Amino acid sequence: MAFTRIVKFGSTANKPYKSMAFTDVKNLKADRKDVARIVVNVSDSLNIFNYLAENRIVVKTKGPVRFLGMENSNPTDTGRYKNADHKAFHGRVAVYIQSLGTAGKAEIKFLSPHLKPSAIKFNILK
Numbered sequence: 750m751a752f753t754r755i756v757k758f759g760s761t762a763n764k765p766y767k768s769m770a771f772t773d774v775k776n777l778k779a780d781r782k783d784v785a786r787i788v789v790n791v792s793d794s795l796n797i798f799n800y801l802a803e804n805r806i807v808v809k810t811k812g813p814v815r816f817l818g819m820e821n822s823n824p825t826d827t828g829r830y831k832n833a834d835h836k837a838f839h840g841r842v843a844v845y846i847q848s849l850g851t852a853g854k855a856e857i858k859f860l861s862p863h864l865k866p867s868a869i870k871f872n873i874l875k
Contacts, residue, residue, distance in 0.1 A: 762792070762793040762797040762798060762799040762800070762801075763793035763794060763795065763797070763799075764793060764799075765791045765792070765793065765799050765802040765804055765840075765863070765864060766792065766793045766794040766864065766865060767791075767792055767794070767864050767865035767866075767867065768789050768790070768791055768792075768804075768806060768859045768860075768861055768864050768865070768866060768867040769789070769790045769791075769792050769796070769867055770787055770788070770789045770857070770859050770867040770868065770869045771787065771788050771789075771790070771869075772785055772786065772787045772788070772869050773786075774871070775870075775871060775872060776871065776872045776873075776874055777814070777848040777855075777871050777872070777873050777874070778848060778873075778874060778875075779813065779848055779849065779850055779851055779852045779853075779873045779874060779875050780848060780850070781847070781848060781849060781850050782847070782848070783847065783848040784817065784845055784846070784847050784848075785845070785846050785847075785871065786843060786844070786845055787843070787844040787845075787846070787857060787869055788841060788842075788843050788844075789806055789837075789841065789842050789843075789844060789859050789867065790840055790841050791804050791806075791837050791840045791841070791861075791864065792840075798840055799840045800839050800840045801839075801840065802837050802840040803836050803837055803838070804836065804837050804861045804862075804863070804864055805834055805835070805836050805837075805861055805862070806819075806834065806835060806836075806837055806842050806859055806860070806861050807833060807834040807859070807860045807861065808833045808834070808844055808857060808858070808859060809833075809857070809858040809860060810846065810855065810856075810857050810858075811855065811856045811857075811858075812853055812854055812855030812856060812871075812873065813848065813849040813850075813851040813852070813853045813855055813873045814846045814847060814848055814849060814855040814857070814871065814873065815846065815847050815849060816831075816833055816844070816845075816846055817831075817845040817846060817847050818830040818831050818844075818845050819832065819833065819834075819835045819842055819843065819844045819845070820835070820842065820843050821835050821836060821837060821838035821841070821842045821843070822838055822839070822841070822843075823836075823838035826838065844857070844859075846871075848871075848873050849873070851873065852873050852874055852875040853873050854870065854871070854872060854873070855870065855871040855872075855873055856868055856869070856870050856871075857869050857870075857871070
């Protein structure tokens with residue numbers, strides 16, 4: 750798992766280069782109730798988090814999960830929570846997915862023009 754690089758105070762990130770997705774779970778129960786939160790950061794080519802990035806992130810799901818919503822914590826953003834694309838705010842978005850009633854493997858991809866994509870994989874277990 751790649752981590753965003755911690756830098757000394759005063760260091761700045763270079764231009765946005767890639768999205769980096771993180772979650773604290775890898776397995777979901779196939780019960781139509783289990784939910785996972787994924788945080789997507791925009792980072793430069795050295796994995797330094799870019800706090801000023803406002804890239805549009807698009808979510809694509811594959812497997813026995815469904816997209817619930819996406820948020821960016823921007824109080825002025827009037828976009829719908831259920832839209833599968835949002836602009837990053839302070840370099841970050843949060844995505845929520847839910848398991849379906851079938852076991853299997855799921856992959857959630859995060860795409861953005863001009864950024865290297867990222868993905869998270871889940872095991873959906875009976």
